[in-house]
Amino acid sequence: MAIAPSLTPQELAIMKVVWRLGTATVRDVHDVLRRERREDLAYTTVLTMMRILEQKGALSKAQDGDSRAHRYRPVRTQRQVMRSMVREFVDRVFDGAAEPLVAHLVSDRRLSASDRDEIRRLLDAKDAKDDKEG
Numbered sequence: 001m002a003i004a005p006s007l008t009p010q011e012l013a014i015m016k017v018v019w020r021l022g023t024a025t026v027r028d029v030h031d032v033l034r035r036e037r038r039e040d041l042a043y044t045t046v047l048t049m050m051r052i053l054e055q056k057g058a059l060s061k062a063q064d065g066d067s068r069a070h071r072y073r074p075v076r077t078q079r080q081v082m083r084s085m086v087r088e089f090v091d092r093v094f095d096g097a098a099e100p101l102v103a104h105l106v107s108d109r110r111l112s113a114s115d116r117d118e119i120r121r122l123l124d125a126k127d128a129k130d131d132k133e134g
Helices: 009-021 026-037 043-055 078-094 098-107 113-133
Strands: 059-063 070-074
Touching (some): 009 043, 026 043, 026 070, 043 059, 043 070, 098 113
């Protein structure tokens, strides 16, 4: 089953924990989220969200040895999911055109000089790769 490109903020927070840990039980994710977000998050909420992520095809689960717990692992890498989410965002907000998004990012005051330098480096590297392949 293919993963739905868009994840809710809660689903994305859970996925980030699982990506960081590699594999995780519901308890593992619950503990990390409670510690990092400093909010009262019910174990059953995390369980429900992880089941939804499994139904969406974002997580797979297997029995954790002799314990009754299930161990979840991401089906796709963080990079693959982020790429899908960005593509879906550009399609939805900018009608598929990347230029308005890039223009917005470049004009945003929060984009530092080092961020702009990194963008230039990435574009130069992409141009060099395209020249080599083409």
